[in-house]
Amino acid sequence: MSVLPASKTSDAFDGLLTRMTELRDSGLYREFTPCSYLAEEPGHAVHRGRRIQVWCTNDYLGMSQHPDVMAAQIASTRQHGTGNGGSRNIAGTSEAHVALEERLADWHGKPRALVFTSGYVANFETLSTLLAAVPDMVVFSDALNHRSLIEGIRASANRRHIFPHSDVAALEELLEKYDRRTPKLIVFESVYSMDGDIAPISEICDLAERHNALTYLDETHAIGVNGPTGAGICEQIGETRPTFLQGVFGKAVGTTGGYVAGPDTALDYVRSHAPGFIFTTTIPRSSLDATRRSLDVVQGAEGVALRERLRENAERMRAALRAADIDFINAESHLVPVLVPGGDRVKAVSRRLLDDFGVYVQPINYPSVAKGGERFRVTVAPFRTQEQIDAFVRALRHCLDAA
Known part of the structure; x- marks a missing residue:
């Protein structure tokens, strides 16, 4: 297999560099937020040495940190x-x-x-x-x-x-x-x-x-x-x-x-x-x-209870957002999309939430949603408490007002 000389390789990717620069300039470049979940503290993770709360995970029922599920994987790993x-x-x-x-x-x-x-x-x-x-x-x-x-x-x-x-x-x-x-x-x-x-x-x-x-x-x-x-x-x-x-x-x-x-x-x-x-x-x-x-x-029966608490928590979140005059989509499902129009604004609110309050919600922007429809997709797992929900909404309200 032939290998391009270093200069030719650079030339070949010049177009990619231009396109990536354009992506950054457009505000659509996506940054990763490294977070290592804490099994003993559901809904929490470590981000750059700091303990944070995660409100955008798709682990809707918290099953990735369920003791029986973790034990099954550990036992199977030891055996297989x-x-x-x-x-x-x-x-x-x-x-x-x-x-x-x-x-x-x-x-x-x-x-x-x-x-x-x-x-x-x-x-x-x-x-x-x-x-x-x-x-x-x-x-x-x-x-x-x-x-x-x-x-x-x-x-x-x-x-x-x-x-x-x-x-x-x-x-x-x-x-x-x-x-x-x-x-x-x-x-x-x-x-x-x-x-x-x-x-x-x-x-x-x-x-x-x-x-x-x-x-x-x-x-x-x-x-x-x-x-x-x-x-x-x-x-x-x-x-x-x-x-x-x-x-x-x-x-x-x-x-x-x-x-x-x-x-x-x-x-x-x-x-x-x-x-x-x-x-x-x-x-x-x-x-x-x-x-x-x-x-x-x-x-089983535990799953029934988890699903019920997930629905109840989604309703608690909607009620808290409504009381704080925060715009959201009143969805039929367990998902709570919070509308924060503007690519720069949704990113700024996300950064402030993380930096000032230790709260992580990923900004969703184009092409995942149409321009002008930027949002957070908030999930409220069964283990979330009313106190946590209220604190999240207070932090969000503060960051929205400051953006």
Whole structure:
């Protein structure tokens, strides 16, 4: 393999340097905030030697620090080691993989489930592989779908339509352009994390039935949080019709990885053809054992109590924000989007919260949200107290007034 001389390498990346300078100048460059979580103090972390509170984590139920989940991972590590050392095809499939996939399929009432290294990979690999296999399938994608869904669709040459967010009438107009015999796939999410709204799942499934379309539903932000056993919005509303259902472990379940549940043959095809599944080292056994233990909690009585406290705390946060005259989206879900318009302003408020109050909330700006729609996506885990919520809102009010 030839290697470019140093000067040529520099020339080759001159364009990147220019683009990165433009990104910084635009105010859209994203800084990392290193924080190491403290298992003995849920909701707290260490940032540059200082103890801080974190109010933007996706660990919605605090399961990553649940004693039983941590104990399961530690015990499994001692028994099986820290990694598998191979892909699923080459010495990387453990009994835990098999048991977990069977459990997930049963949880969602589907014939098969397939575990991936992340939710992003699950979406991208499943969609790109299946669409490539059915090139005449037409895709209908919600305008606010997650990037993993968008890129999975873009990777194929299939014809695609983007319909206005959760607009059932507009979706039906698009579907009506095609014969019933034309293969069709509707791709959408249950909970949209930036606004916290919930899709009209049953109405979309009604359309799919009328127009002979398949459906692919991303339940990422609802897994563990909604439904009697935490299986998501579909379980909560008694909806069983989505063809494919995607979920993750890295949010409310508190571990790592993602999965898709759905038809046996389709997911067997993905298992056999998806490059991002075949050619990557799999999740370690210890993490899978922690996931299985977390699901024991999430699906049981303790999970019911955690979900109830999560909802109660979200309402407490909304009430406190309302009383402090802080603008927020009154969402249907557990998410509390706090609106702080202006890219510079949202960053300034975030910095002041961290520097002056030891409170970390990540600024959300373009392209995650439209310009002018900058915000904080606040999460209020079950362990949060009313005192902590009130202190957070006081600090936020102070920083908003100072910005």
